[in-house]
Amino acid sequence: MPDQLIFAMEVTLNGLMTGVMYALVALGFVLIFKASGIFNYAQGVMALFAAMTLVGIQEGRVPFAHLINEIFGTDLHYFGWEVPAFFAILLTVVVMIGFALFVQKFIFRHLVGQEPIILFMATIGLAYFLEGISDLMWGSEIRNLDVGLPQGINDAIDEATFNIFGYGFFIDNLDIWAAMIAAVLVAGLIAYSQYTKNGRAMRAVADDHQAALSVGISLNYVWVLVWSLAGIVALVAGIMWGSKSGVQFSLSLIALKALPVLMLGGFTSIPGAIVGGLIIGVGEALFEFAIGPMIGGATENWFAYVLALVFLVFRPQGLFGEKIIERV
Amino acid sequence: MFYREAGDFKTTYAEDNQTFPIAFDRYRYYAVLLIGVGVVPFVINDYWASAILIPFLIYAIAAMGLNILTGYCGQVSLGTGGFMAVGAYTSYKLMTAFPWLDMISITLLSGFMTAMVGLAFGLPSLRIKGFYLAVATLAAQFFLIWMFNKVPWFFNYSASGQISAPERSLFGIAVTGPNAEAWVKYLFCFGFVFVLAWIARNLTRGSIGRQWMAIRDMDIAAEIIGVNPLKAKLTAFAVSSFYVGIAGALLFTVYLGAVEVGSAYGIVKSFLVLFMIIIGGLGSIFGSFAGAAFMVLLPVLLRNILTGVMGWDTALATHFEFVIVGALIMFFLIVEPHGLARLWALLKDKLRLWPFPH
Numbered sequence: 001m002p003d004q005l006i007f008a009m010e011v012t013l014n015g016l017m018t019g020v021m022y023a024l025v026a027l028g029f030v031l032i033f034k035a036s037g038i039f040n041y042a043q044g045v046m047a048l049f050a051a052m053t054l055v056g057i058q059e060g061r062v063p064f065a066h067l068i069n070e071i072f073g074t075d076l077h078y079f080g081w082e083v084p085a086f087f088a089i090l091l092t093v094v095v096m097i098g099f100a101l102f103v104q105k106f107i108f109r110h111l112v113g114q115e116p117i118i119l120f121m122a123t124i125g126l127a128y129f130l131e132g133i134s135d136l137m138w139g140s141e142i143r144n145l146d147v148g149l150p151q152g153i154n155d156a157i158d159e160a161t162f163n164i165f166g167y168g169f170f171i172d173n174l175d176i177w178a179a180m181i182a183a184v185l186v187a188g189l190i191a192y193s194q195y196t197k198n199g200r201a202m203r204a205v206a207d208d209h210q211a212a213l214s215v216g217i218s219l220n221y222v223w224v225l226v227w228s229l230a231g232i233v234a235l236v237a238g239i240m241w242g243s244k245s246g247v248q249f250s251l252s253l254i255a256l257k258a259l260p261v262l263m264l265g266g267f268t269s270i271p272g273a274i275v276g277g278l279i280i281g282v283g284e285a286l287f288e289f290a291i292g293p294m295i296g297g298a299t300e301n302w303f304a305y306v307l308a309l310v311f312l313v314f315r316p317q318g319l320f321g322e323k324i325i326e327r328v
Numbered sequence: 329m330f331y332r333e334a335g336d337f338k339t340t341y342a343e344d345n346q347t348f349p350i351a352f353d354r355y356r357y358y359a360v361l362l363i364g365v366g367v368v369p370f371v372i373n374d375y376w377a378s379a380i381l382i383p384f385l386i387y388a389i390a391a392m393g394l395n396i397l398t399g400y401c402g403q404v405s406l407g408t409g410g411f412m413a414v415g416a417y418t419s420y421k422l423m424t425a426f427p428w429l430d431m432i433s434i435t436l437l438s439g440f441m442t443a444m445v446g447l448a449f450g451l452p453s454l455r456i457k458g459f460y461l462a463v464a465t466l467a468a469q470f471f472l473i474w475m476f477n478k479v480p481w482f483f484n485y486s487a488s489g490q491i492s493a494p495e496r497s498l499f500g501i502a503v504t505g506p507n508a509e510a511w512v513k514y515l516f517c518f519g520f521v522f523v524l525a526w527i528a529r530n531l532t533r534g535s536i537g538r539q540w541m542a543i544r545d546m547d548i549a550a551e552i553i554g555v556n557p558l559k560a561k562l563t564a565f566a567v568s569s570f571y572v573g574i575a576g577a578l579l580f581t582v583y584l585g586a587v588e589v590g591s592a593y594g595i596v597k598s599f600l601v602l603f604m605i606i607i608g609g610l611g612s613i614f615g616s617f618a619g620a621a622f623m624v625l626l627p628v629l630l631r632n633i634l635t636g637v638m639g640w641d642t643a644l645a646t647h648f649e650f651v652i653v654g655a656l657i658m659f660f661l662i663v664e665p666h667g668l669a670r671l672w673a674l675l676k677d678k679l680r681l682w683p684f685p686h
Binding site: 039066067070107110111114116117118120121122124125126127128129130131132133135136140256259260262263267295296297298299301302305306308309312313316318324326327 | 404452455456457458459460462463464466467469470471473474477478479548595599602603606640641643644647648649650651652653654655656657658661662665
């Protein structure tokens with residue numbers, strides 16, 4: 001087998017793994033968009049905030065230490081204890097649920113019935129706000145996140161491919177774990193929305209707000225629920241990206257990458273988010289591999305958006321989106 | 329008392345159609361112009377020019393441009409930063425290739441170039457609508473920035489990849505470069521703002537502006553009553569990009585002087601201009617000015633209070649600034665989704681009756 005083809009296969013596999021990450025972020029978008037029509041730009045910052053909180057709790061940092069020290073002239077930094085990863089994750093989930101309550105009570109309850117574009121702007125405001133809060137609480141330095149996931153090259157795949165092709169593929173263990181966790185998460189979410197009472201309420205609200213309201217479903221409750229779920233998805237995405245490349249500001253920029261993923265998949269479809277993520281992940285990896293060197297590289301910056309743009313011109317509702325029917 | 333239509337008789341159609349039908353408004357407008365031209369250039373110093381006035385004027389142009397597209401025609405764009413970069417790089421290439429060209433022509437040509445690029449990226453808007461379009465404009469943003477970073481022709485093969493504005497003058501007075509004085513830069517920008525605002529105001533209340541608004545309010549209905557969506561959307565994209573391109577060119581030539589494209593025209597700038605028109609008011613020329621003033625003044629004010637008065641260190645103040653800006657955006661959207669322009673209109677309505685309650 002020619003070398004180029006083998007390289008291309010490796011690139012494709014790695015692209016698939018990146019695609020899983022994109023899909024994870026896109027998933028959080030879809031959850032909120034389906035239930036409330038809010039296009040949550042803050043999803044990426046939520047992932048950053050969740051990962052920062054997790055690291056902060058794990059290392060026993062004092063929240064708002066910088067602010068407190070500045071105002072009271074104290075010198076606080078650490079509580080002096082370390083929390084095991086499992087409990088830290090649980091505590092972070094509690095924090096994200098608290099955040100969901102805050103968002104619903106103070107912001108989006110007051111914006112019910114506004115135009116989608118106003119809601120979108122509000123989430124951009126929320127993204128700024130949350131980013132500032134995250135920096136104030138935990139500082140803005142790059143943090144290492146370690147919750148005990150295995151890292152480094154997967155020896156089994158390396159060996160197996162070496163025996164077949166005479167060339168060992170480099171696949172990170174972390175990516176494999178990410179793919180598995182994402183699969184479990186999606187399966188869990190689908191099961192939750194199909195078979196539980198809350199899940200049915202969620203789907204009813206997504207279908208028709210007013211009809212759901214009239215059969216006695218509390219919109220407020222469902223919205224807090226989806227924001228909490230989106231927070232948990234954000235935490236998972238944050239853990240994955242954070243263990244891969246450290247918890248830092250660029251984490252919040254993956255929200256932008258998730259947008260073309262959503263456009264490809266359609267804003268309202270969970271399978272769409274997954275498939276869109278994989279297409280974008282593989283597409284940009286292959287494009288950078290095949291064409292990137294000819295035109296200067298770093299094409300990942302824009303390839304996803306241009307692909308989505310071209311795709312949308314031919315199919316405006318995305319792959320799995322509901323057909324757009326316009327009436328006057 | 330003094331702010332009312334009563335007693336101000338209109339005897340010609342021209343008077344009836346004027347932009348400021350109330351005499352007090354008219355005099356206020358002349359007074360602002362008079363102060364802007366006759367007083368400010370004589371008292372301006374470097375700090376005021378570079379921290380507040382020039383960025384305010386430049387961002388006001390950008391905000392008017394985006395407001396024409398988003399506020400009047402309803403097409404949300406997140407590509408403002410990329411289009412500003414087109415204006416900046418066009419003016420850079422023109423300045424270095426044709427050293428004898430004067431700055432006004434260079435700036436206008438940059439605007440036209442950006443209008444062309446805007447037209448090209450506006451074409452998908454005929455099929456893609458709403459959010460999908462907003463995300464599609466991100467393609468313009470990221471692709472353009474990447475192109476200016478990677479194609480060396482655009483930055484004249486300079487080693488650093490930056491572009492810096494050479495000295496160019498207008499009527500023998502330096503406008504760009506390190507020797508340009510604050511009042512010259514200020515007046516140069518002021519002239520552009522005045523002319524562009526005048527054009528924008530008259531475009532938006534004319535036939536083409538009404539077509540834009542019809543498309544914004546409901547595009548299918550507009551099409552049925554005979555508005556050509558192709559023409560309306562594409563003109564909106566072209567005019568908007570023209571404004572944004574001029575703002576980008578001025579930001580580079582007059583204000584910054586040297587530019588690294590990723591940091592000066594990144595996605596952050598797109599959002600900044602978007603915030604300006606939301607806070608100022610969508611679909612209002614006055615709102616573009618109010619929003620630009622607000623977003624330029626707020627960080628300066630916060631920084632002065634937090635680091636100057638309270639003595640915090642700058643990193644902390646920056647983080648706090650994020651929290652406050654974010655919270656203010658949400659606050660504005662909750663209490664007044666139509667922005668400062670609506671507050672201004674309410675104030676004028678109250679003033680009309682004052683001092684009587686009804």
